[in-house]
Amino acid sequence: MDMEAMIQRSQEGVLLPECCIYKVPHMIRDQHGSAYTPKFISIGPFHYGDERLEDMERHKEIFFARFIRKSKKSLSDLVNYAQSSVQQVRDSYSEDIAFEDKDLMKMILRDAAFIIGLFCGFISEDKELLKDAKLSQLWVRANIAQDLLLLENQLPFFFIENLYNKADPCNLGGYHPSFRELTYMYFSFYNIQNLKPDPNVGIAHFTDLLRIFHLQEQKPQRKLFHASSDILLYSAHKLKDAGVKLKAGRSKCILDLKLSRNNHVLQVPEITVDMGTEILFLNMIALEQFRYPYDTYITDYVGVLDCLIDTDRDVDVLIHQKIIRNHLGDSRSVAELFNSLWKNTVPMTFSSGYLDLCKRLNDFYQDPWRKKKVALKRDYCKTAWQTTASIAGVILIILTFIQTIFSILQVVLNK
Structure with missing residues (x-):
């Protein structure tokens, strides 16, 4: 089932309202390789039994034994809770789970x-x-943290939170943090806006939390999207050549793109691009396509950046303006990354703020007088020497014109 069909199925109510963990279709998985597949640890049923991840099963058993020792509830109490939650957990997955309830x-x-x-x-x-030989390694812990954010590698948040509340296993010197507080602390690297845990904010699972970390506090209104007319037509270097100043925005929210009233300054918050960027964005986009098809704020942002970035030349402009911090090495890799993220998405609606921004930038670039100005700058003012020569040429033309006028006046007066 492709992405569009899955969204349609969800809208028709075939999937239960509790469904929030989805299997990514093969046509998308084939294009993006292992972006949706855990590398160190499987969580939940979708990747259980993968031989590559078997080593962590032993660690799970050790953690479970320690958890039971620290729990304030008996093992039978915790088993009873898990048994009572099995059906609700099943309903959280988009695919049928081929396990008996007990397993x-x-x-x-x-x-x-x-x-x-x-x-x-x-x-x-x-x-x-x-002291654990594996988990003491920083690179392993970083990869496990990333695995815990993959859409297919999730448990529903309610189950973990309720289990934690029943067991109350975490005593930090008399301080008993809530599971939300623990979760926010563990994933603090991704919480660039420094959001505080809010019990009123629903969290479906960790991928959903990652999306929450990136959303704006005031979400823009949505409008129907028409790809032929609403898309940004000009990339970063073209906008720069047309007179748009690209500037790193100060906002901690990467979605907070701003265009000045005179359309001369486009502010784009700084974004670090590294080996994990593609994986995390692809999983947030997949989640939006399934669960939030009419609130695709992350997908919208990626769409605008895809328009701003066509080639490595555009990436170089954004790096120079300190909008992109490139940890991938070459600029071409960054361009290829952003050019691939928006593929196979189904934009039904789009952020009204982004639509307005795109229209104003298109109009700014297409202004005929501005085009002439850009052509003059391109042809005669590429370098300081060329600019000086062009100015000298204009002055020479003016002086020649003045000299001609005086010569004509002198002839007329002598008559």
Whole structure:
């Protein structure tokens, strides 16, 4: 089933309202390789049994044993909670889960205990945990954190949070943080806006939380999207040549693009592009296409950047203006990354702010007088020497014209 069909199916109510964890269609997976596949640890049923991830199953057993020892509830109490939640957990997945209730219960209980133990352990700098031959390695922990953000690699947030509340296993010197607080601390690297845990904000799972970290506080209105007329037509270097000043915005929200009233200054918040950028954006985009087809704010942002970036020349402009911090090495890789993110998306609506910004930039570039000015600058003022020569030429023409006028006047007066 492709992305558009899945959205249609969701709108028709075939998927239950509780559904929030989705399997990415093969036609998209084939184009983006392993962006949706965990590399170190499987969470939930979709990737359970993958031989590449078997090594972490032993760690899950160790974490589960420690979790039970620290729990304020008995094992039977926790098992009873998991059993009572199995159907609701099943309903959270877009695919049928081919596990008996008993096996699914064991899996989600063990996976949730691992996540809780991981969060508690590294927040409290647990010495026993930090001595672990694998988990003590920073690069492993970073990759596990990224695996926990993949759309297909999720448990529903409600299950982990309720299990944590029942067990109350985390005592940080008399301080008992909520599971939301722990989660925000663990994923603080991605929380660039420094958002505070809010019990009134619904969280479906960790991929959903990643999206929440990136959203604007005041979400713009939505309008129907028409690709033929609403898209930004000109890339960064063309806009720069036309007189638009590209500037790094000060906002901590990367979605906060701003265009000055006179259309001369486009502010784009700084974004760091590294090995994980493509993976995280692809998973947020996939989540929006399935769960938020009429609120695709992350997808909209990627669409605007795709328009701003056509080639490595555009990337160089954005790097020079300190809008992109490139950790990939060459500019061409950055251009290819952003050119691939928006493929296979189905924009039904678009942010009204972005639509207005695109229209104003298109109009600014297409202004006929501005085009003439740009042509003059391109042909006669590329370098300082060329500019000087052009000015000297204009002065010479003016002086020649004045000399001609005086010569004519002299002839007329002599008569």
